[in-house]
Amino acid sequence: MESLQDCPLFRPFAYIDGSWVAADSGEQIEVDNPATGEIIGSMPRLGRVETERAIAAAEAAFPAWRALTAQERADILMKWHDLMHEHQDELAMIMTLEQGKPLKEAAGEIVYAASFLRWFAEEARRVYGETVPAAKGNQRIVVTKQPVGVVGAITPWNFPAAMITRKVGAALAAGCPIVVKPASQTPFSATAMALLAERAGVPRGVFNVVPGRASEIASALTESPMVRKITFTGSTEVGRSLMEQASRHIQKISLELGGNAPFIVFEDADLDAAVEGAMASKFRNAGQTCVCVNRFLVQSSVVNAFCEKLAAAMNSELHVGDGTEEGINIGPLIDDNGVEKVSKHIRDAVDKGAELLLGGHPHPLGGNFFTPTLINNATGEMLVAQEETFGPLAAVFPFDDEQDAVAMANDTPFGLAAYFYSRDLGRVWHISEALEYGIIGINTGMISNAAAPFGGVKESGLGREGGHQGLEEFLETKYLCIDLG
Ligand SMILES: NC(=O)C1=CN([C@@H]2O[C@H](COP(=O)(O)OP(=O)(O)OC[C@H]3O[C@@H](n4cnc5c(N)ncnc54)[C@H](OP(=O)(O)O)[C@@H]3O)[C@@H](O)[C@H]2O)C=CC1
Numbered sequence: 001m002e003s004l005q006d007c008p009l010f011r012p013f014a015y016i017d018g019s020w021v022a023a024d025s026g027e028q029i030e031v032d033n034p035a036t037g038e039i040i041g042s043m044p045r046l047g048r049v050e051t052e053r054a055i056a057a058a059e060a061a062f063p064a065w066r067a068l069t070a071q072e073r074a075d076i077l078m079k080w081h082d083l084m085h086e087h088q089d090e091l092a093m094i095m096t097l098e099q100g101k102p103l104k105e106a107a108g109e110i111v112y113a114a115s116f117l118r119w120f121a122e123e124a125r126r127v128y129g130e131t132v133p134a135a136k137g138n139q140r141i142v143v144t145k146q147p148v149g150v151v152g153a154i155t156p157w158n159f160p161a162a163m164i165t166r167k168v169g170a171a172l173a174a175g176c177p178i179v180v181k182p183a184s185q186t187p188f189s190a191t192a193m194a195l196l197a198e199r200a201g202v203p204r205g206v207f208n209v210v211p212g213r214a215s216e217i218a219s220a221l222t223e224s225p226m227v228r229k230i231t232f233t234g235s236t237e238v239g240r241s242l243m244e245q246a247s248r249h250i251q252k253i254s255l256e257l258g259g260n261a262p263f264i265v266f267e268d269a270d271l272d273a274a275v276e277g278a279m280a281s282k283f284r285n286a287g288q289t290c291v292c293v294n295r296f297l298v299q300s301s302v303v304n305a306f307c308e309k310l311a312a313a314m315n316s317e318l319h320v321g322d323g324t325e326e327g328i329n330i331g332p333l334i335d336d337n338g339v340e341k342v343s344k345h346i347r348d349a350v351d352k353g354a355e356l357l358l359g360g361h362p363h364p365l366g367g368n369f370f371t372p373t374l375i376n377n378a379t380g381e382m383l384v385a386q387e388e389t390f391g392p393l394a395a396v397f398p399f400d401d402e403q404d405a406v407a408m409a410n411d412t413p414f415g416l417a418a419y420f421y422s423r424d425l426g427r428v429w430h431i432s433e434a435l436e437y438g439i440i441g442i443n444t445g446m447i448s449n450a451a452a453p454f455g456g457v458k459e460s461g462l463g464r465e466g467g468h469q470g471l472e473e474f475l476e477t478k479y480l481c482i483d484l485g
């Protein structure tokens with residue numbers, strides 16, 4: 001594919017009530033390729049009025065969509081899943097051009113994104129209710145589940161496909177229509193998926209894509225009494241604002257927010273396995289995921305051996321460049337703000353005494369490329385300990401004993417993912433129980449899975465996505481009390 005315009009799935013339009021539309025104002029968002037800086041396309045920049053139109057379309061589509069049987073909704077989700085696989089290469093290229101991740105990784109995300117459609121197609125048919133023994137002989141108690149109603153979703157740029165299907169798959173399976181605002185930096189993955197959803201038979205108004213002015217769209221979603229659920233993935237500060245806005249009409253809300261993942265390596269760990277897990281978790285998406293390791297906590301007795309092995313792996317396995325090129329596995333960061341944040345964390349750490357072992361500077365390719373970096377002797381006073389770096393910086397914090405490790409790991413307002421390596425069964429259980437996180441990888445650095453409830457505690461968010469819990473987020477419980485007379 002020469003360019004985005006050549007891709008049959010390229011849709012530079014918003015998608016409302018089954019129609020491809022421009023912004024009322026005619027305004028456009030220019031979208032660039034983070035690897036080259038060139039403008040690859042423009043997307044309409046919608047606002048309040050168009051969003052209200054999308055909400056009304058969703059509300060109008062709700063009765064017929066919820067009236068379908070679970071099997072009928074599941075069949076449409078599975079058709080959409082199959083189309084995602086059929087068009088994997090095109091969808092991956094769109095993603096690499098607008099987000100920057102290497103093609104192989106983008107193709108992997110398409111499979112991951114489609115897995116949520118399959119998972120929730122299966123879960124749709126397992127929305128069970130229950131009966132409860134009544135206190136009175138002539139009464140019967142029945143508990144049922146029903147779709148919450150119109151959903152408003154706002155999604156981030158780092159997983160332009162999976163963060164949408166993780167919400168839309170669950171909402172549609174539950175019987176809820178949805179209005180999605182994708183990130184302005186990666187809108188084309190969203191509209192390409194909407195095109196495939198349309199082909200799969202998702203009826204008009206059930207899935208709407210509204211790119212544009214984030215705060216205005218968010219206000220329209222949170223101010224509408226027709227919108228009964230808000231679901232957001234992105235930064236904690238935006239999540240906090242949405243939570244306040246959603247309180248106006250007591251909208252249900254799910255928040256998948258920032259992280260600050262510790263990766264603890266105990267002295268009894270298999271160091272080679274730990275390095276393999278470290279590479280997978282730290283450098284996925286060039287470090288731009290909310291579950292990437294942010295702090296390597298390594299027991300002092302093995303810290304030198306760990307750093308030596310990790311440096312060797314980084315040197316031999318990481319290849320920085322344009323994600324469309326063969327053999328590249330570290331693409332550009334999303335923009336110059338991302339580059340500046342990584343540079344700032346490195347400068348701050350070195351100024352406060354960290355030892356620079358590898359990298360430490362933007363990549364010679366320039367632009368948004370950054371050299372994978374390793375530092376040792378990091379401490380809690382450094383920015384890298386307190387903020388999410390969201391880039392290819394591996395910071396190693398030595399620790400002495402288990403109590404230190406747990407205290408350091410929990411010393412953050414975030415609580416999304418944590419990881420640790422140990423072969424001691426007792427340690428595995430009591431460290432798992434002591435860590436204040438929603439997700440814990442034990443002897444693994446990869447925890448992303450549609451079947452599991454993904455989400456965080458503390459300031460990493462509310463609710464879960466994926467798993468059967470992910471469907472519950474879009475259901476209301478209704479209790480029937482029947483008097484038999
Ligand atoms: N827990 C999780 O699963 C995930 C968490 N994150 C976290 O998000 C951050 C990086 O993602 P990033 O996209 O930069 O996060 P942002 O919060 O900046 O953006 C996420 C989405 O929110 C929109 N947005 C921005 N400002 C507002 C606003 N005032 N009101 C409503 N919506 C708004 C953006 O729109 P626009 O693009 O138009 O600005 C985008 O669609 C990191 O902290 C990362 O950890 C990211 C992915 C997953």
Ligand SMILES: O=C(O)[C@H](O)CS(=O)(=O)O
Pocket residue numbers: 156158159162163256288289290291447448449454
């Ligand atoms: O946006 C993210 O970082 C994702 O939530 C991480 S995952 O679901 O792909 O693990």
